[in-house]
Amino acid sequence: MSMFSIFGVSGSAVSAQSQRLNVVASNLANADAVAGSDGKIYKGRQVVFETVLMDSQASAGVKVSSISENQEPGKRVHNPSHPMADAEGFITQSNVNPVEEMVNMISASRSYQNNVEVMNTAKTLLLKTLQLGQ
């Protein structure tokens, strides 16, 4: 029956959105991390979504195809008293923008809720279909 594949589709969406939330949480946790002496900062990560055809054109799930890193240079802040300051007194912070990450989180949680609601509605309809004729 075609409605059963809704669980596969929405399940894949819920799992992809939770990976996106995971990446947002990682970014926010490392937003204030400072580069060490090797100059390597924490680069903000983004998930890249890709459509996955489940069985036909009508059933298109979603998966995370890759996680890309933001290649922008980090913020250089002048702070000579910081223990990791370089010779000129600058420290380099990560290139994560916390405001962007919060917006990303709101969008991901809204998508997550939508897909959970789709699964609930499909389950209710299928249960009612099972009670046909009773």
Add this chain to the structure above:
Amino acid sequence: MFAQMTDSLDFHSKALVVRAERQRVIASNIANADTPGYIARDVNFRETMAAATGSSGLPTTARMSSGTSNSRHIPLASSTGELGGSSSLAYAPQTQPSMDGNSVDLDRERSNFVDNAVRYESTLRFINGHAKTILSAIQGQ
């Protein structure tokens, strides 16, 4: 005589299959609301029902719903799963173009989902009511 009794049931069961198919398409749209380059699809309910029942309107008891246009054609067996006809999906009209090529309008998809769910349930009630009517007529109450 039995064809007259089950004609309406047949129509409603086909409507149920098309509604379930549409539910699946809308769920796929909602799942891919963030995927770049994804184009939103939809099911044209009227056309799909017309193709499934072989008529352009509601069934009448005198018409055979075998889906053929000429009496010498071999009728397709009525399927229980996918509809026997072509499964070409229409495209949902795009309201707000976005930079990443995604054409899903989440609010419209959500309202379509609720609308389709209510119509699915109402089709279930029609089938139930009709089956109970036939049963009570058979039992003579």
